[in-house]
Amino acid sequence: MGDPRNVAHAKKVVQEKRHKDAPKAASAQPAKKGQTEKKKQAAASENAVPKPEPEKQPQPPGSAQLEKSLAVLSKLKELEFHSRANIEKLAELSLTIEEELKQKAFAEALGSVYAAQNAFQSKILELIDVYQTECTRLSGSA
Numbered sequence: 001m002g003d004p005r006n007v008a009h010a011k012k013v014v015q016e017k018r019h020k021d022a023p024k025a026a027s028a029q030p031a032k033k034g035q036t037e038k039k040k041q042a043a044a045s046e047n048a049v050p051k052p053e054p055e056k057q058p059q060p061p062g063s064a065q066l067e068k069s070l071a072v073l074s075k076l077k078e079l080e081f082h083s084r085a086n087i088e089k090l091a092e093l094s095l096t097i098e099e100e101l102k103q104k105a106f107a108e109a110l111g112s113v114y115a116a117q118n119a120f121q122s123k124i125l126e127l128i129d130v131y132q133t134e135c136t137r138l139s140g141s142a
Helices: 004-028 030-048 061-100 106-140
Strands: none
Touching: 004 061, 061 106
């Protein structure tokens, strides 16, 4: 299985593409609006009939909290991953501006952005560490 950060990024990209394509599809086919309303009404009447749901095993409340906490931890790790990538890109840009282009004024401005990104990186790593400890505690109690 792939890295969860890559999977999450791919999912986000697909959702963004769908979101961008949705207005185009709606405006390209205005004549089918009546048909879609009929389909919605038919689906609503089908959904009105109660269907027997399969019995689920009751989850303890800690288990649901653990699941959500692990999802948050995953998102924090994704932020850290992108932060690290940003630091690397900023370092490359800094070298290009200073060494190749000799633009000292921009190098100083880029240096301040680099420092801010580095501070963010440090804080997010601390938060991930503390949150990881909390998730471990939750998994032990669940």
